Amino acid sequence: MRHTNSTSTIVRVLLVAFPLAGAMASALAQGTALERGRYLVTTILACGNCHTPKDGEGRAIAGKELAGGGVGFDIPPYAGFAANITPDRETGIGAWSDAEIKRAITHGERPERGPLAGKPLGAPMAANFFKAILPGDLDAIVVYLRSLPPVRNALPVPVYRAPVQREAFAVADRGFTDADMQDKARRGAYLATIGHCLECHTPLDKGVVLLDTALGAGGRPFLPSFVKGLPESWKGSVSRNLTAHPERGLGAWSDAEIKRAITQGVGRDGRRMQEPMPYAWYAGLRDDDLDAIVAYLRTLPPQAR
Ligand code: HEC
Ligand code: HEC
Numbered sequence: 001m002r003h004t005n006s007t008s009t010i011v012r013v014l015l016v017a018f019p020l021a022g023a024m025a026s027a028l029a030q031g032t033a034l035e036r037g038r039y040l041v042t043t044i045l046a047c048g049n050c051h052t053p054k055d056g057e058g059r060a061i062a063g064k065e066l067a068g069g070g071v072g073f074d075i076p077p078y079a080g081f082a083a084n085i086t087p088d089r090e091t092g093i094g095a096w097s098d099a100e101i102k103r104a105i106t107h108g109e110r111p112e113r114g115p116l117a118g119k120p121l122g123a124p125m126a127a128n129f130f131k132a133i134l135p136g137d138l139d140a141i142v143v144y145l146r147s148l149p150p151v152r153n154a155l156p157v158p159v160y161r162a163p164v165q166r167e168a169f170a171v172a173d174r175g176f177t178d179a180d181m182q183d184k185a186r187r188g189a190y191l192a193t194i195g196h197c198l199e200c201h202t203p204l205d206k207g208v209v210l211l212d213t214a215l216g217a218g219g220r221p222f223l224p225s226f227v228k229g230l231p232e233s234w235k236g237s238v239s240r241n242l243t244a245h246p247e248r249g250l251g252a253w254s255d256a257e258i259k260r261a262i263t264q265g266v267g268r269d270g271r272r273m274q275e276p277m278p279y280a281w282y283a284g285l286r287d288d289d290l291d292a293i294v295a296y297l298r299t300l301p302p303q304a305r
Contacts, residue, residue, distance in 0.1 A: 030143065037144025040137060041066075043285045044195040046278035050082035050124065053153075058233045058275065067151035068092075071124075074228035077165070078122040080158025088150035098142050106131045106138065108164070115157070120164040123207075129196035132176055137194075165207060188296030191289055200277065201239045203305070216242040216249070217303035222276055230276075237274040245302035258297065259290045 041047050050071045052060045060070075068084030068091075087094035093101055100111040108120050108127030121127065133141070174193055180186040192198060202209050203219045210217075218241035222234045243249040250258055257268050265272060265279035273279070285293075 033140040033143040034147055036137065037140035037142070037147075039284075039286075040194075041141055041144050043281055044191050044289070045130075045141070046195065046281035047085070049276065049278040049281060051085055054231065058231060060280070063149070064151055064153075065148055066145070067153045068155050069153060071231065072229040073122065073124050075123075077162035078124075078158065078160055079229070080122050081155045082124070084151065084153045084155060085145060086148045086151045086153075087146055088152050091152050091154045092150060093145070094150055098139075101142050101145065102138050105141065106133060119160065122158055122160070123164050126196045126199055129193055129199055132174060132190065132193045134176060134178060134181075134190075136178065184292045185295040185299055187289070188292035188294070189299075191293055192296055197242070197293075201242045214303055214305060216297070216300040217305040218242060219305055233274070234276045237276065239277075241303060241305060242297050243300040243303045244298055245304060248304055249300075249302060250297060251302065255291070255294050258294050262290065262293070 048060055048066055048070065051066045051068055052070045053064045053067055054070055055061055066085045068086075069081045072081040073079065084092040086092040089095045093104075096104075096111060103109045104111075104121060104125075104127075106127060108125055110116055110119055110121060112118050174189065176186070176190045176193070180190055198211065198216055199209055200220060201216050201218050202211055203214050203217055204210065218239045220239045222237040222239070223230050241249040244251045246252050253261075253268055260266050261268070261273065263279060263283045263285060265277065267273050
């Protein structure tokens with residue numbers, strides 16, 4: 001009798017303990033995913049550089065994180081604003097499934113419903129770089145986006161004047177794996193890709209980023225005369241050569257100088273650098289990740305442009 005009793009107690013304890021342990025483990029995993037998602041979105045991905053509304057000085061407005069309209073574009077093929085990606089169900093992405101959010105980020109595709117059903121997202125949304133995001137990181141990003149306070153902010157419907165040419169960026173996916181994260185320069189390459197550093201730092205030819213022939217050579221102008229709607233602070237800015245070239249690139253810079261430029265927006269000569277490079281977001285990068293990015297930049301073949 002006693003024996004049976006204690007067995008049933010054990011059984012009961014196990015029945016209670018196991019689901020609890022399971023719930024705790026998944027809560028822990030969820031917490032870790034939330035932290036990872038927050039880290040990626042608020043540092044290297046700098047989604048807010050486009051998606052968060054800014055004050056007159058170009059600073060992100062508190063409480064409006066990713067509420068949309070931070071940047072508007074008016075380029076020949078497309079006019080529209082970076083969307084509201086908070087969980088508001090009507091004006092944000094609260095009603096989208098995880099799979100739909102992931103497809104928008106990595107493929108630039110909208111859900112198959114609503115007035116813009118199936119229309120690709122405008123080219124400024126850097127989906128072909130985000131395509132390289134590892135599945136675990138993508139899950140974490142969605143967990144973080146869902147944790148944001150929903151903000152009601154309706155934006156004008158975008159206008160597509162020509163088909164979206166996303167293939168221009170198609171070569172950016174470099175086939176990263178989780179194992180790459182253990183290798184410093186490879187992790188740096190991953191971070192620089194998903195952070196689309198080289199989208200900005202590689203020249204364009206007829207809308208195509210020359211990733212294969214001029215990777216990291218810089219010289220891309222921001223706010224060329226045909227682009228309307230971008231913030232004043234982006235005006236006249238031209239991206240720099242990040243390759244290992246000793247004069248034109250970063251070949252002669254120390255690691256500390258490169259890291260200061262990335263996180264503080266201060267040039268080698270002490271000059272305050274211009275936007276749209278998202279220094280304020282990169283300020284939150286962990287030092288080991290910054291070292292990885294620098295290690296990767298050192299591998300870029302010198303470009304004399
Ligand atoms: C260079 C600017 C830019 C950056 C950086 C950027 N986006 Fe976007 N994003 C846009 C624009 C512009 C649109 C709207 C495109 C359209 O209307 O066709 C958009 C649309 C979206 C949409 C679709 C929402 C909707 O309602 O249409 C999602 C989801 C999204 N972005 C997520 C992200 C995430 C997550 C990041 C960071 C990983 C990010 N974006 C970084 C410019 C950007
Ligand atoms: C949205 C476009 C954009 C993105 C994204 C971007 N940059 Fe930049 N970056 C610029 C521009 C423009 C400048 C030049 C600013 C100036 O000269 O005032 C610059 C300057 C720099 C400089 C200073 C170089 C010099 O010679 O003065 C470094 C280093 C740099 N970027 C590295 C990076 C890295 C690494 C990343 C990714 C983690 C990155 N950038 C992402 C646009 C960008």
